[in-house]
Amino acid sequence: MVSRLELVSITKQYPGCLANDDISISLMPGEIHALLGENGAGKSTLVKTIYGVVSPDKGDIIWDGREVSIKSPSIARDLGIGMVFQHFSLFETLTVSQNIELCLSKTQLNAIGNLAERIVQLSKEYGLNVNPDRYVHSLSIGERQRVEIMRCLVQSVKLLILDEPTSVLTPQEVAGLFDVLRTLSKEGCSILFISHKLHEVTEICHKATILRGGRVVETCVPQEETPASIAKMMVGDLAEQDAGYAKKIGTKSLFNVNCLSLPAKQPFGTSLKDISFELKSGEILGIAGVAGNGQDELMAIISGEDERDVKNSLILEDKAIGHLHAGDRRKLGMAYVPEERLGRGAVPDMSLTENTLLTHSDGFIKKGLVDWPSIQKYTETLIAKYKVKCHGEFSEAKSLSGGNLQKFIMGREIGQNPKVLICAHPTWGVDVGAALAIHQALLALRDQGAAILLISEDIDELFLLADRMAAVCDGHLSPVVKTESTNIDQIGQWMAGTFINSNNDFKGAKS
Numbered sequence: 001m002v003s004r005l006e007l008v009s010i011t012k013q014y015p016g017c018l019a020n021d022d023i024s025i026s027l028m029p030g031e032i033h034a035l036l037g038e039n040g041a042g043k044s045t046l047v048k049t050i051y052g053v054v055s056p057d058k059g060d061i062i063w064d065g066r067e068v069s070i071k072s073p074s075i076a077r078d079l080g081i082g083m084v085f086q087h088f089s090l091f092e093t094l095t096v097s098q099n100i101e102l103c104l105s106k107t108q109l110n111a112i113g114n115l116a117e118r119i120v121q122l123s124k125e126y127g128l129n130v131n132p133d134r135y136v137h138s139l140s141i142g143e144r145q146r147v148e149i150m151r152c153l154v155q156s157v158k159l160l161i162l163d164e165p166t167s168v169l170t171p172q173e174v175a176g177l178f179d180v181l182r183t184l185s186k187e188g189c190s191i192l193f194i195s196h197k198l199h200e201v202t203e204i205c206h207k208a209t210i211l212r213g214g215r216v217v218e219t220c221v222p223q224e225e226t227p228a229s230i231a232k233m234m235v236g237d238l239a240e241q242d243a244g245y246a247k248k249i250g251t252k253s254l255f256n257v258n259c260l261s262l263p264a265k266q267p268f269g270t271s272l273k274d275i276s277f278e279l280k281s282g283e284i285l286g287i288a289g290v291a292g293n294g295q296d297e298l299m300a301i302i303s304g305e306d307e308r309d310v311k312n313s314l315i316l317e318d319k320a321i322g323h324l325h326a327g328d329r330r331k332l333g334m335a336y337v338p339e340e341r342l343g344r345g346a347v348p349d350m351s352l353t354e355n356t357l358l359t360h361s362d363g364f365i366k367k368g369l370v371d372w373p374s375i376q377k378y379t380e381t382l383i384a385k386y387k388v389k390c391h392g393e394f395s396e397a398k399s400l401s402g403g404n405l406q407k408f409i410m411g412r413e414i415g416q417n418p419k420v421l422i423c424a425h426p427t428w429g430v431d432v433g434a435a436l437a438i439h440q441a442l443l444a445l446r447d448q449g450a451a452i453l454l455i456s457e458d459i460d461e462l463f464l465l466a467d468r469m470a471a472v473c474d475g476h477l478s479p480v481v482k483t484e485s486t487n488i489d490q491i492g493q494w495m496a497g498t499f500i501n502s503n504n505d506f507k508g509a510k511s
């Protein structure tokens with residue numbers, strides 16, 4: 001059988017960084033192939049080359065047995081290549097349908113007929129729950145990802161590339177996605193899959209290629225390996241295990257959300273409904289939930305990004321802060337890691353130093369002037385501590401690989417020694433070694449007495465780190481319970497909203 005795709009000696013040099021170094025890989029029709037490697041290993045660069053976003057300096061691409069030159073994504077799409085990016089590429093002011101229409105040729109559109117109906121039909125078929133009429137700016141990150149997948153499904157893809165597809169999906173959604181991928185594979189569609197979740201790779205992939213420093217270092221059959229053995233191929237031996245952290249009981253109350261009800265700002269947003277919880281010093285509270293159930297709205301109102309006055313609903317150490325600007329809340333000791341790292345967590349065109357200044361302005365502005373040498377030095381210490389791969393403090397945020405930018409943002413926020421840290425998806429796209437480092441930094445911050453709110457769809461991570469847990473569904477918060485006294489089943493049911501009807505008189509109880 002002829003390979004669907006063959007990459008021969010692909011090489012790509014960025015200024016000061018050989019991102020892909022003589023990479024050769026081949027994929028058969030129907031093959032699900034994992035591309036693995038630590039942050040900055042060159043995975044995204046390679047898949048962007050296949051999709052025509054990056055042009056390689058050297059090397060050949062053979063598609064269905066003939067050499068092709070993929071100079072743009074539209075050429076890739078014409079060949080039958082679809083890609084779901086790590087940082088989504090949707091237009092926020094357009095609807096789902098309009099976004100999908102943009103990447104279809106006239107011929108494809110004519111063949112489809114009514115696009116909205118086709119989206120609804122595929123949505124049902126693959127369990128994606130995508131509404132064609134919604135505006136993208138009103139969608140959560142998980143929902144946007146489903147739109148990206150839908151965008152590929154409406155074209156008849158022969159190769160589907162997924163860059164970190166599961167990091168923002170719940171276990172149920174991951175299972176649904178895997179069903180989609182298995183079906184596509186049976187239909188002969190090849191799949192190239194980048195992931196740092198190694199148990200998923202062993203579950204679904206037929207083959208894996210491991211990159212390190214831009215080169216292929218190993219290939220394997222994941223089903224014959226374990227997550228640990230693959231991790232070793234990627235990052236070498238990890239001295240410590242990322243498991244079994246002791247649970248703590250918080251001491252004094254640091255931050256309270258009291259009976260917070262807030263209508264949705266966006267037409268398709270989620271209203272928050274009578275949410276109450278308490279964050280205690282020396283404790284991590286984990287909130288699970290399917291994307292789009294109020295997590296974004298909760299984060300926005302707590303951080304002050306949503307500027308509506310909810311004065312007495314947010315209390316930091318006995319002080320009402322719900323009317324304060326985001327900057328004033330930061331000055332009182334709050335820090336945030338939003339889920340969208342490029343755009344919200346960091347300004348793409350600014351250097352890492354400038355991005356550090358954005359949230360650390362107090363310590364580095366003297367007599368109205370920015371103390372650049374100090375902030376540059378401080379940024380360099382963050383880069384070293386969190387092993388952020390980049391050229392230096394002057395690197396623009398957008399030049400970092402996804403995982404490396406995540407490490408930087410986490411380091412920047414933890415480095416403020418906040419009293420209260422609110423973070424969403426702390427290890428999104430981060431490799432196993434770096435995830436271990438971030439987990440330990442969060443636990444160290446907790447042990448110093450900070451109160452941490454962890455909002456995540458990664459249930460395993462929540463069970464690993466959180467001392468108490470709850471779930472959100474449709475803007476309601478479930479009961480808050482000790483992690484040790486609950487289990488994945490119960491949290492899964494709460495994520496589906498079982499607590500809302502069964503416990504109508506519940507008022508966001510505190511445990």
Ligand SMILES: Nc1ncnc2c1ncn2[C@@H]1O[C@H](COP(=O)(O)OP(=O)(O)OP(=O)(O)O)[C@@H](O)[C@H]1O
Binds near residue numbers: 017044
């Ligand atoms: N536009 C760019 N300019 C300069 N360097 C870049 C650019 N894009 C990527 N790089 C560098 O190329 C290297 C490979 O990056 P790439 O995004 O391919 O890594 P990755 O394996 O996908 O990492 P991650 O798992 O963190 O997403 C990194 O060192 C990165 O900093």
